[in-house]
Amino acid sequence: MDMDVDEASRPKEGKAILVILVGAPGSGKSTFCEEVMRSSTRPWIRVCQDTIGNGKAGSKAQCLSSAASALKDHKSVFIDRCNLDREQRSEFVKLGDVHKIDVHAVVLDLPAKLCISRSVKRTGHEGNLQGGKAAAVVNRMLQKKELPKLSEGYSRITFCQSESDVKGAINTYGSLGPLDNLPHGCFGQKNPDSKVQVGIMKFLKKVPAPDAAARPDGSGDTTSQNPGKNDYFHKDVEMAYPILDNPNLESKEGESQGVAFDGSHASRVSLDDAPTLAFPSISTSDFQFNYEKAADIIVEKIAEFTAKLGNARLVLVDLTHKSKILSLVKAKASEKHIDTQKFLTHVGDITKLHSTGGLNCNVIANAANWRLKPGGGGVNAAIFNAAGPELESATKERAKSLSPGNAVVVPLPASSPLFVTEGVTHVIHVLGPNMNPQRPNCLNNDYEKGCKILQDAYASLFEGFASIVRTQAGQSREKNENIVKKALKLQDKSECHSRNNLTNIDQKNKRDADHGSEKSKKCKGIQDSFGVSSNSRDERVDSEHRRNGGSMNKAWGSWAQALHQMAMHPEKHKDDLLEISEDVVVLNDLYPKAKKHVLILSRTRGVDCLEDVQKEHFQLLKKMHDVGLKWARKFLDENASLVFRLGYHSAPSMQQLHLHVISQDFDSKHMKNKKHWNSFNTAFFRDSIDVMDEVSSHGKATLKDDDKLLSMELRCHRCRSAHPNDKLLFTLLLC
DNA sequence: GTTCTAGAAC
DNA sequence: GTTCTAGAAC
Numbered sequence: 001m002d003m004d005v006d007e008a009s010r011p012k013e014g015k016a017i018l019v020i021l022v023g024a025p026g027s028g029k030s031t032f033c034e035e036v037m038r039s040s041t042r043p044w045i046r047v048c049q050d051t052i053g054n055g056k057a058g059s060k061a062q063c064l065s066s067a068a069s070a071l072k073d074h075k076s077v078f079i080d081r082c083n084l085d086r087e088q089r090s091e092f093v094k095l096g097d098v099h100k101i102d103v104h105a106v107v108l109d110l111p112a113k114l115c116i117s118r119s120v121k122r123t124g125h126e127g128n129l130q131g132g133k134a135a136a137v138v139n140r141m142l143q144k145k146e147l148p149k150l151s152e153g154y155s156r157i158t159f160c161q162s163e164s165d166v167k168g169a170i171n172t173y174g175s176l177g178p179l180d181n182l183p184h185g186c187f188g189q190k191n192p193d194s195k196v197q198v199g200i201m202k203f204l205k206k207v208p209a210p211d212a213a214a215r216p217d218g219s220g221d222t223t224s225q226n227p228g229k230n231d232y233f234h235k236d237v238e239m240a241y242p243i244l245d246n247p248n249l250e251s252k253e254g255e256s257q258g259v260a261f262d263g264s265h266a267s268r269v270s271l272d273d274a275p276t277l278a279f280p281s282i283s284t285s286d287f288q289f290n291y292e293k294a295a296d297i298i299v300e301k302i303a304e305f306t307a308k309l310g311n312a313r314l315v316l317v318d319l320t321h322k323s324k325i326l327s328l329v330k331a332k333a334s335e336k337h338i339d340t341q342k343f344l345t346h347v348g349d350i351t352k353l354h355s356t357g358g359l360n361c362n363v364i365a366n367a368a369n370w371r372l373k374p375g376g377g378g379v380n381a382a383i384f385n386a387a388g389p390e391l392e393s394a395t396k397e398r399a400k401s402l403s404p405g406n407a408v409v410v411p412l413p414a415s416s417p418l419f420v421t422e423g424v425t426h427v428i429h430v431l432g433p434n435m436n437p438q439r440p441n442c443l444n445n446d447y448e449k450g451c452k453i454l455q456d457a458y459a460s461l462f463e464g465f466a467s468i469v470r471t472q473a474g475q476s477r478e479k480n481e482n483i484v485k486k487a488l489k490l491q492d493k494s495e496c497h498s499r500n501n502l503t504n505i506d507q508k509n510k511r512d513a514d515h516g517s518e519k520s521k522k523c524k525g526i527q528d529s530f531g532v533s534s535n536s537r538d539e540r541v542d543s544e545h546r547r548n549g550g551s552m553n554k555a556w557g558s559w560a561q562a563l564h565q566m567a568m569h570p571e572k573h574k575d576d577l578l579e580i581s582e583d584v585v586v587l588n589d590l591y592p593k594a595k596k597h598v599l600i601l602s603r604t605r606g607v608d609c610l611e612d613v614q615k616e617h618f619q620l621l622k623k624m625h626d627v628g629l630k631w632a633r634k635f636l637d638e639n640a641s642l643v644f645r646l647g648y649h650s651a652p653s654m655q656q657l658h659l660h661v662i663s664q665d666f667d668s669k670h671m672k673n674k675k676h677w678n679s680f681n682t683a684f685f686r687d688s689i690d691v692m693d694e695v696s697s698h699g700k701a702t703l704k705d706d707d708k709l710l711s712m713e714l715r716c717h718r719c720r721s722a723h724p725n726d727k728l729l730f731t732l733l734l735c
Numbered sequence: 736g737t738t739c740t741a742g743a744a745c
Numbered sequence: 746g747t748t749c750t751a752g753a754a755c
Binding site for chain 2: 557559560562563589590591652653654670672
Binding site: 557 | 749750754
């Protein structure tokens with residue numbers, strides 16, 4: 001931020017100032033005030049509408065009068081309320097004229113997602129805005145957001161669009177002495193041109209076409225019908241998918257983040273949430289390994305692995321800009337023309353890459369000790385600390401110790417704070433060679449051995465990461481069960497690479513919040529008439545089953561029989577079917593809810609839904625599952641970044657047992673409402689593998705067909721954060 | 736399963 | 746005003 005004082009516009013000295021905070025709930029307004037007031041030598045009064053009524057929420061009028069009286073006392077004032085639109089701010093701005101003082105705006109224009117997640121998480125907020133309700137409120141407010149302009153009457157506006165901007169502004173105001181002034185003008189506003197993400201926009205209903213949405217001036221012009229709306233969308237996209245165009249360029253000098261966000265190229269905005277491994281330099285710190293040699297090895301191994309990594313990325317992380325190893329590696333990588341899309345360096349805390357650096361790394365490496373224990377110092381202590389006891393116990397399950405040159409991959413339990421806040425799904429512990437005589441296994445400067453071990457250490461680390469990438473099929477923060485992988489194991493254990501055993505033991509993210517009550521069946525009492533005449537297929541009507549209940553007393557409307565008709569008469573629907581066999585037919589779902597969504601339809605008459613399935617149908621389930629896997633594999637061949645889930649709806653709408661094979665992007669214009677989302681993202685959706693387990697052991701599948709499941713609040717299937725409503729369904733994809 | 740609509744809820 | 750829900754029709 002340019003702090004040169006403009007002499008011509010230097011404000012009068014010694015005056016109080018009025019600072020109007022502008023920002024959604026969760027943007028950090030109160031924290032901003034508190035931090036400034038803590039360090040400032042200037043007398044400040046914080047006027048907070050949430051607490052002004054004797055600790056209770058007050059009115060705007062109370063705020064105005066409180067601000068006025070503070071200004072009379074020559075105290076500087078923070079107006080701590082959202083002030084998101086011009087009208088809300090205008091009366092406070094007028095105080096400037098009345099009291100002949102400068103009015104500033106500090107805009108905490110942080111990503112909506114961040115504000116929402118803070119609001120949702122916090123408890124005891126002064127304004128009593130917390131929990132799920134907060135998400136709705138924040139969203140609503142942000143859609144009406146109007147950024148302040150100097151023409152409203154401010155002498156200075158500071159825009160903060162990242163947490164480091166906020167820190168900068170806190171320093172600026174915090175170090176403002178009683179007689180100091182700040183220069184006038186707008187500060188910190190980055191080019192707000194809309195970067196419209198087509199992939200997301202197309203998923204939105206009722207949004208303008210990308211061209212129309214990209215307002216050329218990016219000013220949040222209030223003449224638009226939905227002021228600020230596109231800014232909001234765009235920022236969400238930006239937050240979730242930082243653009244790492246030129247990773248070897250550190251951003252701005254002196255800033256704590258080393259990631260360069262190039263916001264000027266709309267075409268480069270990518271949904272590609274590439275799997276990313278963040279790793280510290282191994283052995284160069286406490287183990288005192290020679291920097292030059294280490295840098296050579298790092299670059300050599302990176303060169304070797306980037307070729308194998310597909311769209312995955314490696315990020316070397318160190319805490320400081322002064323890092324010697326970082327600059328050495330950077331220089332050497334550049335000499336070797338390492339692909340800057342695949343390897344970058346980052347300055348920051350490896351345990352806070354997402355929250356403070358905006359960098360999504362699903363895997364982080366830990367420079368571990370041989371006992372794989374927390375403690376010590378540096379990265380190891382920091383990672384164990386940040387990941388909580390979950391990492392310790394998950395590590396114990398994997399290995400008790402580690403020898404130099406090796407790595408061990410530990411899937412991080414979903415309850416780990418590192419998983420929740422940073423999106424880290426795996427920690428890879430690595431042990432490098434030790435040249436420090438104070439530490440175990442010192443090599444006494446034997447660099448021949450040392451280099452070999454360090455090479456092995458990086459090779460193990462990158463191989464571990466590559467195996468995660470392979471098994472996760474490119475979804476960097478995918479926490480759902482990798483059903484294909486699991487099923488492959490089940491199908492043929494010999495196919496399972498031993499390497500993979502090290503890495504991705506299925507972290508099944510059980511969504512099975514049990515909602516207890518069984519749904520009352522939507523039975524309308526009309527008996528199904530089996531008027532369809534026999535054909536060549538299996539006509540075995542399961543009369544015994546029918547007597548025993550099942551779904552046979554359920555009425556299926558004509559529209560609901562479409563699948564049944566296809567299963568019974570596939571020859572009549574050849575054009576709509578992808579595959580026809582003795583037991584099943586395969587078809588694209590007519591209203592796909594994701595990029596890939598096919599149905600494996602059983603041809604067995606009388607088995608209309610999961611409820612009808614009995615032990616004798618196990619082979620049928622297995623067959624359906626195998627065919628489902630075959631199609632999932634085929635789709636994965638075409639697009640390795642997809643992740644699939646195979647499963648059944650507890651209470652399907654369509655007659656005839658059918659297995660959904662659905663990619664977990666949920667990127668489809670047909671994904672329109674809560675029911676759609678929840679039918680694939682709550683316990684209502686029964687994983688095929690579980691259904692088979694249950695049927696083989698108990699003779700029936702567990703159904704979770706309570707209607708409540710389908711009307712549950714929307715929750716992200718990855719980070720579990722709550723989202724307010726159907727209109728913002730797409731934000732679930734940005735978590 | 737979808738679409739449409741009315742009325743409730745916000 | 747908009748958004749959400751439930752019900753009806755297909």
